[in-house]
Amino acid sequence: MVHEASFASAMWRSYFLMAVLSAGTVEPVTAYSNGKVSVACEDMVPQHGYDTSLAPPPYSITVDTSTFSPSDNVTVSLQVASSNTTFFKGFLIEARDAGKLDSPAVGFFILTDPAESQLLQCGLNQIAGPVVSLRGATAVPSTAVSGQTPSPTALSTPFSSAGCGHSKSCLRDPVGCHPESDPRCFFLSFASDQEGSGVMFELSGPAEGYLSFALSLDKWMGNDDVYLCVNDGGRVTISAAYVSGRTPPELITEEDLWGRAWRFADGVIQCRFQRNILVPQGESRFNLNQSYFLFLTHGISHQGVIHRHDRQPLISTNQKAITGYPEDLVGSRSPLLLKFHGVLMLTVWMWMVSTAIIIVRHYKDCWPDTTLLGQKLWFQLHRTITVLAVVLTAVAFTLPFIYRMGWSKHAGSHPYIGCTVMALSVIQLIVGFLRPAPESPRRRIFNWVHLVTGTAGQILAVGCVFLGVAQQTLPLPSPWSSAVLTGWLLWIVLANLLLQIHSYRLRSRGNGNGEDKESLLFAQLERQQHKEVSKVKKMVLVVFVMGNTGFLAAFINAIANV
Numbered sequence: 001m002v003h004e005a006s007f008a009s010a011m012w013r014s015y016f017l018m019a020v021l022s023a024g025t026v027e028p029v030t031a032y033s034n035g036k037v038s039v040a041c042e043d044m045v046p047q048h049g050y051d052t053s054l055a056p057p058p059y060s061i062t063v064d065t066s067t068f069s070p071s072d073n074v075t076v077s078l079q080v081a082s083s084n085t086t087f088f089k090g091f092l093i094e095a096r097d098a099g100k101l102d103s104p105a106v107g108f109f110i111l112t113d114p115a116e117s118q119l120l121q122c123g124l125n126q127i128a129g130p131v132v133s134l135r136g137a138t139a140v141p142s143t144a145v146s147g148q149t150p151s152p153t154a155l156s157t158p159f160s161s162a163g164c165g166h167s168k169s170c171l172r173d174p175v176g177c178h179p180e181s182d183p184r185c186f187f188l189s190f191a192s193d194q195e196g197s198g199v200m201f202e203l204s205g206p207a208e209g210y211l212s213f214a215l216s217l218d219k220w221m222g223n224d225d226v227y228l229c230v231n232d233g234g235r236v237t238i239s240a241a242y243v244s245g246r247t248p249p250e251l252i253t254e255e256d257l258w259g260r261a262w263r264f265a266d267g268v269i270q271c272r273f274q275r276n277i278l279v280p281q282g283e284s285r286f287n288l289n290q291s292y293f294l295f296l297t298h299g300i301s302h303q304g305v306i307h308r309h310d311r312q313p314l315i316s317t318n319q320k321a322i323t324g325y326p327e328d329l330v331g332s333r334s335p336l337l338l339k340f341h342g343v344l345m346l347t348v349w350m351w352m353v354s355t356a357i358i359i360v361r362h363y364k365d366c367w368p369d370t371t372l373l374g375q376k377l378w379f380q381l382h383r384t385i386t387v388l389a390v391v392l393t394a395v396a397f398t399l400p401f402i403y404r405m406g407w408s409k410h411a412g413s414h415p416y417i418g419c420t421v422m423a424l425s426v427i428q429l430i431v432g433f434l435r436p437a438p439e440s441p442r443r444r445i446f447n448w449v450h451l452v453t454g455t456a457g458q459i460l461a462v463g464c465v466f467l468g469v470a471q472q473t474l475p476l477p478s479p480w481s482s483a484v485l486t487g488w489l490l491w492i493v494l495a496n497l498l499l500q501i502h503s504y505r506l507r508s509r510g511n512g513n514g515e516d517k518e519s520l521l522f523a524q525l526e527r528q529q530h531k532e533v534s535k536v537k538k539m540v541l542v543v544f545v546m547g548n549t550g551f552l553a554a555f556i557n558a559i560a561n562v
Helices: 336-362 377-404 414-433 443-468 480-511 517-560
Strands: 002-008 015-021 059-063 073-080 091-097 108-111 117-122 125-130 138-147 169-173 186-192 198-206 210-216 224-232 235-243 257-265 268-276 291-299 314-316
Touching (some): 073 091, 108 117, 169 291, 169 314, 198 210, 198 224, 198 291, 210 268, 336 443, 336 480, 336 517, 377 414, 480 517
Antiparallel strands (some): 002 073, 002 108, 015 138, 117 125, 169 186, 186 198, 198 268, 210 224, 210 291, 224 235, 257 268, 291 314
8 A cells, every 4th residue: 555745845954754653453542533633743643542663664655856956846655565465544744854853844745645645734834644543653764855945045134114105015013113223113015026027025023933924815814825934943934825714824835935035133033035926826825916905913933833823913904906006004903893892892881881870879969950851860861871881882792793703712701701791781771671669669679789780790891891901802002001991990989989078078067067046057058059069060070071081082092093
């Protein structure tokens, strides 16, 4: 039985081809229904609980050449070594640097028969294996091939933003930053060459692990043309890849990449390469004479193997024709739906709810004779603001689910607390509509339920807001956002405390004068001063609302600039 695969080289140096084969025992094992035993990537042991066999391997691995040149494919054949009829239970083949066998797998395989074998993603590399899963294993080094491919050259100077919008298109974060002088600048530029057959890309940004950009037909990760600049022990490797979904990128051939150069200094990765505008039909990469959204992201890597980015990608606001006229592009790290989610939630809990609560607690006596639609003014204001707040909370609550098409798995406790706040808000609304008459014996129960539910909802909502401004999908500046939220919270506490002290002093003054003539004169004076006191409290309310508006406006401005 013979299996063949074509191996494409990705680096210079010699490579050992290593294989894992199964032993023919039948024992209870961990099942891999798709045959992709990803746990075996690092040490080539499938973790099925069997000891390594010391017997001679019952197979042989051969290659069709012992040397290679740039862009060559090496055909790898795996076959039974003995004359007896033997069938593989499974196999796993990797290529590794012959000088560092403990390093990650390198290069990638091209299957000659997808019905007999399949590819397994190991970091940035693809290794070959069968359609069935492994059951037990031996791992031995096999044959070696050697050769050289051109390595990227080192850049002597950093990239420059000169020419952005004139001779080349640029996407920058922060907007208008300069990679030659700002170490925090994330920078992507591209321009067509004079012959009109290729495009040169330049990528720069602060990252210890890797920088990456992608061309996408939409603003969702998946089915994207990806390019990676990965820090591998102080050197930067430049690779092309393809992302088929929310999965690690799959390396593809680098035949059309040339002029590769890199620089790594002071924690900033910079890389440059060129590629053809058009690619052969059937390849997964995109032609550059069309319009795409641009993604720019970064993350950590280990021994050249990348990990999931820990920050939301910068995504261009509009699609851009790669070979089109030069533009200075703008982008955002936060999706529009999540921006609306943040604005609505902050509007509800920073402005509306705090205003509704302060009115019901401290302003019942300010409009004793004023009614609106048959109800006292304070009650109508409180009820209207509260109902509107619940409606807007429900709208904002649905937006992340629409964006994610389901539950968010990387938002920590924020969505759980948010669901609790939503439930308490609905309960509070229902309880409010069931409010009994003041003389009803159930009124005391209503008052307690209304107080406890409202207070719990407000406390949880404040905690949820603090967690929300730290989400990577709405990357507000830190520690600015937490400091402003803390200032707003102190503002709420201070306003309520001052109004509470004011009410307490008025009650104490009215209760401490007895039923003598002096107290009657004081009561008359109190009634005369009531209108003046009411004016002062109304002015406090206006200042309070203006302060809330200022805090809210600061956050809306920050969200708009994300």
